Amino acid sequence: MNPILEAKDLRKSFGDRAAVDGVSFTVGESESYGLLGPNGAGKTTTISIVCGLLRRDSGDVLVAGQPLTEKSVKSKGAIGYVPQEIALYEDLSGVENLKFFGRLYGISGKELDERTNLSLELVGLSERGRDRVSKYSGGMKRRLNIAAGLLHRPKLLILDEPTVGVDPQSRNAILENVEALKGEGLAVLYTTHYMEEAERLCDRVGIIDQGKIIAEGTRRELVQSLAQKDRVSITAHGDLEKAVRACRELDGIEEVTHTEDGLELLCFDGRRLLSNILDTVNRSGAEVIGVEILEPDLEAVFLNLTGKALRD
Numbered sequence: 001m002n003p004i005l006e007a008k009d010l011r012k013s014f015g016d017r018a019a020v021d022g023v024s025f026t027v028g029e030s031e032s033y034g035l036l037g038p039n040g041a042g043k044t045t046t047i048s049i050v051c052g053l054l055r056r057d058s059g060d061v062l063v064a065g066q067p068l069t070e071k072s073v074k075s076k077g078a079i080g081y082v083p084q085e086i087a088l089y090e091d092l093s094g095v096e097n098l099k100f101f102g103r104l105y106g107i108s109g110k111e112l113d114e115r116t117n118l119s120l121e122l123v124g125l126s127e128r129g130r131d132r133v134s135k136y137s138g139g140m141k142r143r144l145n146i147a148a149g150l151l152h153r154p155k156l157l158i159l160d161e162p163t164v165g166v167d168p169q170s171r172n173a174i175l176e177n178v179e180a181l182k183g184e185g186l187a188v189l190y191t192t193h194y195m196e197e198a199e200r201l202c203d204r205v206g207i208i209d210q211g212k213i214i215a216e217g218t219r220r221e222l223v224q225s226l227a228q229k230d231r232v233s234i235t236a237h238g239d240l241e242k243a244v245r246a247c248r249e250l251d252g253i254e255e256v257t258h259t260e261d262g263l264e265l266l267c268f269d270g271r272r273l274l275s276n277i278l279d280t281v282n283r284s285g286a287e288v289i290g291v292e293i294l295e296p297d298l299e300a301v302f303l304n305l306t307g308k309a310l311r312d
Contacts (some may be wrong), residue, residue, distance in 0.1 A: 002029040003062075004156050004187035005050065005079075012045055019045040020056070021211035027156065030189040032139045032178065032210035033144060035200030036195075036298075038306055042211040043191050047160055050079050050189070064155045068175065077105070080154035084161045086141045087148070090134040094125055094144050097133060098151055105152040119147040123177055139170020146177060158189045163197065176198060205298065209306045219298055220269075226298040229254055230270030232277060235262040238286035246284045251278060262289075 005027040012020040020042045027033040037043045048054035050061055052070050061068040066075035088097050099300045102108075107115060120129045123143040133141060142162055149157060159178065163171045178201055181189050192198055198205055199219060206216045215222055236243065240258055247256045247265060253274050255266040263281065267273055270293045281288055 003027070004029055004064055005033075005189060006060070006062040007046070007050060008060040010046065010049055010061070011057045013057060018211050020049065023059075023208065023211070023213055025206050025213060025216065027187045027189050029155075029187055030182055030185050031203045032182050032190055032201050034198040034205040035189060035191050035208060036198055036205055037208035041208045041306075043208055044160075045159070045206065045211075046062070047189075047191065048175060051079060051158060052076050077152065077154045080149035080152065080157045082146050082149040082157070082159045082162055084164060086145055088133050088141060088144060091132065093132055094120060094129040094136070094147075097144065098148060100150045103153050107152065107273060113292060115153070119151050120179075123147045124173055137167070137170065139166035139173070142166050142170065142174060143177070143275065144267045146174065150181070150196075156189065158186045160191050162190075162194060163192070163194065167279065193254050193296070195302065199298055207302060207305055215301070215305055222298065222301045223296045224268065225301070227267055228300065229266040230296070231294040232267065232270045232274065233259070233262065233292045234265070234267040234277070234281060234288055235290040236281060236288045239263075239284055240286055243281045243284035243286040246280045247277060250280060253277075 003026045008024050008029055010020050010023040011018070023042070023046055025033065035043055035046065045054065049056045052068050052072060055070055057230065063075040064078045066072065066078070068075040089100070095116055098119055102112045102115060117126070120126045123146055125140060125143055125147065128136070128140065133144065136144065146162060163174050166174070175197060178188060178190070185248065190201060204216065205222060206213045206219055208214070215225065240263060244256050244258050244263055247253055247263065252269070253265055253267045257264050274291070274293065278288055
C-alpha cells in the first residue's frame with residue numbers, strides 16, 4: 001500500500017492538557033481510514049494538525065512523501081479538506097464558488113472550466129450549478145463543499161463529519177461519492193458520528209480517546225479483538241438432532257443449540273465457516289430453509305474500549 005498520509009507520534013497540549021498524545025497512523029492510496037472517537041477525544045485537533053492548520057508540539061506529518069508544516073505549500077496542495085462547517089459563499093452560484101476556490105489554487109481558463117464541471121458532475125450537482133447556493137438544501141451544500149475540496153485534484157481528501165444534518169437521500173449520495181472517489185485511487189481520512197458510515201466506508205479504523213489511538217485495524221480485526229462470537233441462526237427441518245451433533249464436531253464451532261425451528265451456532269468468523277456448516281447440516285438429513293449471521297459490530301468495540309457511545 002502506497003502511503004499518502006503518514007502521521008507520526010503527533011503531540012499537542014493546551015496548557016496542562018494533552019489533546020493529542022503520541023498519535024500515529026497512515027492512510028494509503030485508494031484507502032478510506034476512519035478516525036473515530038467521542039467528543040473531546042482529540043479528533044479535531046489531530047485533523048487540524050494533519051491539515052497544517054495547527055502547529056504541533058512534536059511529531060511528523062508527510063503527505064504524498066512531502067513533509068507538512070503550517071507553511072508547506074506543496075504538501076498542503078495535495079490535501080482536499082472538507083470541514084464540518086459549510087465553507088461556501090451563499091450569494092454566489094455553485095459554479096461561481098468553485099471558480100473562486102479554483103483561482104485560489106492557481107487554476108484558470110479552460111482548465112478551471114473543465115474541473116468545475118467535473119467536480120459538479122462528481123457530486124451530482126451539474127443541473128444546479130448556476131443556482132445560488134442560498135437556494136440549495138443542506139445536503140446540496142454539503143455536496144458542493146466536497147466538490148470544492150476535490151477541485152484541485154488532491155491525493156488526500158479529509159472529510160470531517162460531512163453528513164451532519166443532511167437528509168437520508170443526500171447522505172446516501174455523499175457516501176456513494178466517497179466510495180467512488182476511493183475506487184479512483186484517492187486516499188480518504190474520514191471522521192463521523194455515525195457508526196454505520198464507518199462500517200460502510202472505512203477499510204481501516206483508528207479509535208482515539210483521551211488523545212491516544214487506543215485501537216486500530218479493519219472492522220473484522222477490531223471485532224475479533226473483543227473475542228466476541230458470531231451467532232449463526234439456521235432455519236431448517238428434518239433430523240435436527242443429528243445436525244446438532246454433527247455441527248458440534250466441526251472445527252471453530254464453540255456451541256450449537258437446537259432451536260424451535262432449526263439450529264443456532266456460536267463461532268468466530270461465521271462467514272468463513274458457513275459453507276462447511278451448511279454442508280454438514282445437509283449431510284445430516286436436514287433441509288436448510290434460511291440463514292442469518294449476526295456479527296459483533298464496531299459499536300460494540302467502541303463502547304467496550306471507550307465506555308461511551310460515539311456521539312458522547
